[in-house]
Amino acid sequence: MPALMLAASILAGFVAAGAAPAFVRRFGPRAAAWTALVPAALALYYLSLACSEPAVARVLPWAPSLGLHLSFTADGLGLLFALIVSGVGAVVAVYSSGYFGGDPRLGRFYGWLLVFMAAMLGVVLSDNLLLLYVFWEITSVSSYILIGFDHEEANARAAALEALVVTVAGGLCLLGGVVLLGTAGGSFEISTLLARREGIQAHPLFLPALVLVLVGAFTKSAQFPFHFWLPSAMVAPAPVSAYLHSAAMVKAGIYLLLRLGPLLGGNAVWTWGVGGAGLVTLLLGAFMALGQTDLKRLLAYSTVSALGMMTLLIGLGTPASLGAAVVFVTAHALYKGALFLAAGSVDHGAGTRDVRVLGGLFAPMPRTALGTGAAALSMAGVLPFLGGIGKEMAYEAGLGYGLGVAAAAVAGGLGFFFVAAVAGYGPFRGRAPAAAHEVPRRMWAGVWTLAGCGLLLGLRPGAAAGLLGAAAAAAGAPGMQLKLWHGFGPALGLSLATLAAGAGLYALRARVRESAARLTWRRGPEAAYEALLGGTLAAAAGLTRGLQSGRLRNYLVIIVLTLVGLAATPLLLFQGVHWPETPYDLRFGEMGIAAVILMAAGLAVRSRSLLGAIAAMGAVGYAVATIYLRYGAPDLAMTQFLIESLTVLLFVLAFYRLPNFATLSSRRARVRDGAVALLAGGLVTVLVLVATGLQLHHPISDYFVRTAVGEAHGRNIVNVILVDFRGLDTLGEATVLGIAAIGVLALIKLKRKEP
Amino acid sequence: MTSLILQVAVRVLMPLLLMFSVFLLVRGHNLPGGGFSGGLVAASAWALFAIVYGAGAARRALRVDPLTLIAAGLGTILASGAVGLVSGRPFLTGLWGALDLGAYGAWMVGTPLLFDFGVYLSVIGVVLTIIFVLEEE
Incomplete structure (x- = not known):
């Protein structure tokens, strides 16, 4: 199975990456050069493939429902890049052991270098676009880590972040483009998509897909106006610059353009977009290189220029230009890496x-x-x-x-x-x-x-x-x-x-x-x-300061107003408020309960004593529970009674040591709180009324009533629903409760530790 | 609190409340009750104890850390669901069997009862975790 072997070759890179730190720790920094055997062996393997059959593509399903398969192909294009990646990788691995000397971070360095190599091999050998995207992002992350290798230096961190933000933003665009391509072509396999070229190019989603894929490729390959991250990335150690930022990673975008050119090319957008970006980058990079005094930045700008040359050649799309691009990619990897x-x-x-x-x-x-x-x-x-x-x-x-x-x-x-x-x-x-x-x-x-x-x-x-x-x-x-x-x-x-x-x-x-x-x-x-x-950072900081004021009542106001806004907007926009047609016949008992609720609520608001307010709130809850009882829901009523009792207890315990709140709020604050409370209460009232007047689906309660005794051996339908029909929900709720309890515990215990 | 009336009353009420909570738990499948309300009753009983004698005494009397009760409750729920899984049916499938009680007839027992017991335990654990820590504050 050649595809299995291909998959294994990429996996071998990742395994070696995992083993590298322990290997270097065990055998010392001088022995680190031996890790180069892995890329060297891989290079020999790819060379042997290049001499034999032209192309293989096999599929191992990963997440078939998403169209995500572990499918690999080893045609000339993939093998050429795989050879560059593994060959230069072997050279760089040997070089690094001398470059870093006895640096104690060498193991980590080798680990990430090999992660990058394996991911890059994945990019160029994947036949599935989603799989390619996964590897693509791994290369971005490993590049981030390797640029910021001297993470104690502020400018190394900033350059690493810059490269990460630019390439990952482009990666996100690429993902969007890939998904659109998959939608237009009905598959994520590159080989399948190539066969459906005509239909895809005629598809209405083609243009957005093309633009998004191009942005992804341009960010990765440092095309104007995304070129700036590459010169900044020169704070990385020299082997990283040689490997990631000239020979291999920045070529990922070039590879993608070469790979998808037959699928996406042959139209004006491609020619002008790719060719134009390449032309501008070529000239700009060449010009900006002239003024550089730092050896590495000089080389970096000329790399930008060279990448522009490749992009330009690919954009032209003639056989001569594509051939020149392939040769130039190879030559550039060799001389610029060196x-x-x-x-x-x-x-x-x-x-x-x-x-x-x-x-x-x-x-x-x-x-x-x-x-x-x-x-x-x-x-x-x-x-x-x-x-x-x-x-x-x-x-x-x-x-x-x-x-x-x-x-x-x-x-x-x-x-x-x-x-x-x-x-x-x-x-x-x-x-x-x-x-x-x-x-x-x-x-x-x-x-x-x-x-x-x-x-x-x-x-x-x-x-x-x-x-x-x-x-x-x-x-x-x-x-x-x-x-x-x-x-x-x-x-x-x-x-x-x-x-x-x-x-x-x-x-x-x-x-x-x-x-x-x-x-x-x-x-x-x-x-x-x-x-x-x-x-972005300033806006985030401002938003956080505004929302997270550290005052509980502000949090409450924000949460309640958000809820009201979210619930009321669709209600008013799409639903419209339809009052139920049949009026309720209010009986004397219910009116009495309502009067109790109103009185207790008024008392809770007006009370100047904490305990009094809490007790009044409890009375509201009890009265509501009485309504449940009258409407034939004894389970609900009983739970409500118990919960109310416990809530009062918790309030008392929590507020026991607080000062008397009534003297703390200004009149304005109380009016504002009252308005918010009335809004929330009004919304809930309207929702309840609208909900009773609405019957979208046949209620499921009939089904529960029919099956509760026969299938679940229970006559208390509420309980049967809780423990059987909706058991998974209950499990979730119990878990949430447990987490909440741990949260309370942590909050109070942590607070205690403060002096 | 050092109210003598409460202290004496709690000594009488505690066993009754705890028995009542078990009663609610067991009858819940057919009549009003269930693990949730049963757990709340038991937790109220312990909360009362904690208020009267202090959280430390309540912890000692309970013998189990409330957090352990939460874990045990969730574990029981998972175990009741896993019974279905082990017998080749979907997770949380309710399985039933008749328990012959001789002269008292047959009692239907099943994994939902185990599930409810798990809810009972976790509710007690959650409420007591919060109440004890607030009481100690």
Whole structure:
């Protein structure tokens, strides 16, 4: 069962995540690198799948009534991403054991890293959209924890929260879109939905579903205007940035766009929405990267730009552009992952990440320098690196679509070259003596591995052609050609022009940086996010202060008025007040009882003594119980008598030590309370009258009367209902009573402990 | 409170009230009564005791913590429901059997009576938990 194996591979990630903390605690931080065996083994497994059959999808029911199945598919697209996730995961796991040294939090770190990996594998291997959503949210949560890994730092917490709020808000949109898609298509299985493409696109729910899914993908993949969380997330440790925020998690949105493109694409909204967002993000990210001085933020903005490039290519939707997107995704994961790891190494070895200060690190850190240089060359788009192939394919796709798109791609490529030079060449050039040291092997080896893959795949594209071709085919572009040399053509010209212009830009880097930093906005979408967050918190605080004043009588007034409002509004709006037609024939006895109730109520209000008021309230209750008795409900009456007695007792006990309340309320407060009480009483009266004049359904009491003796062996129908017919309700009520008693106990005992 | 009249009266009333509460519980299925009102009567009896002799004395006389009574009551209710479950029927199915009392005829007993006993216990527990703690305050 290949699907079972796929499910097991994801499960293995979660199991490893659970075991990692204990493993690290038992065998020490140096042994932590061995946890990399899990992602490495998974990568080998996915590689073996990539070489064999093209696609499998099997279903294990989870919650079939919801359309939620554990169904997995391993086609080219899913396997490509799974390989990236597990492969980069293995490298990052080894790297982290060196990066963190003997940090005591290492076990926790590995646990969450593996949780993320398993969830990300779930995202790219799920065939069920609901299942995909579940994994999608797990990646958001693990990203939150990992960004806020240094949780004692306030800005780490704020950045983590920002990323969480943005991606989870997008996740909520995605869920809405998924549900709408499932409604329109009658299934949540992606493979089934793809087969029903025509019907879904014609469905009236298609447009809202499309927009919601796009918002979900854009937030996750940091597209404008949601891009701001990604640079903020750079407070995370370098391995996290390399793994989650460049190679894997931010690619989840790209994956979703590639996966659902054949289903949702081919219309103007898709082309303009996806393509437009990608175009803006590409240019904006490239421009904002120019002004950065922090190595990691520089790389982050260029990641935003690269994600924009992928989104743009997917939005164009031509076979050439989709093929370029797939190749570019792969190349980017390899070189950007390597560069982020290298940034961590540079920080580790030189103690700073400021690109204006860094320099001369080649001599002390030659191995890191070599790996970083290779990755930077791939990023700059130099042949024979995979990044070069990807860039040329992107240029070709742009030229095939229109000159404007090609120009934007070139502008993006220029930005990539600049960032590659600043991050991959700048820190190592020159001979400035720097007090730096080489990082341990497990750190530079990671950079080498990723950068080396980029070079090998560029030299021998045939090795990956099968998988990348299958991935492009799954995204809707069959027959992709992958070759190193594209021949002399306009794309090559543009490529050479980019290199030349990029070199010029780098030569002027100090002035470029200054001008770009000056032009970059201070109050972008991030300010809107902060205003929204601050406003929400302020409103919540205000509401809480207003509602929870700490005065019992205010609580009572609020509760009673809410009840009156909720009950009266539908009554007046939809029902209208219909008085019962037959008048009641009031007998003398009932009038007498009513008079007692009124008198006792008046006494309770007017009484200046606490005990007197309580006793008067008890009299009201007793009189009401008498009415029950007269109408033939002895059980109810008896319970009411007992409850009234106990209530009086409780009141007396509770109020025994209170001061005399009558002197505490002002006249205004008493008038207000009286109005509220009259409103509530009036509402209940109207409700009772309306309810008696209304008969919507046949009453169930006849059924109880018929069956009580025969089936429940009881002649007291009230009791039979309580203990048999409605036994579950009684169980619930008894539980509530118990909880209430515990609550009272806790309130009073806790209060006692106060000095 | 140290009213001699109340002290003496409680000594007489307590057994009567407690017996009355059991009486209400047992007859409840066919005549006015039941676990809820029976429990309230028993709880009132104990509340009276607590007012006259103090909550500490009442706790000692009761011997069981009222919270334990709540737990025991809810457990009894669950157990009465589980009988149906064990015999392959839905949770809380009422099951009945005739108890032969010889000369006094047959008495129908079933899980609903057990259920009612659970209600009886939890009502006593809830009321006494609150009253004792207020009385001690």
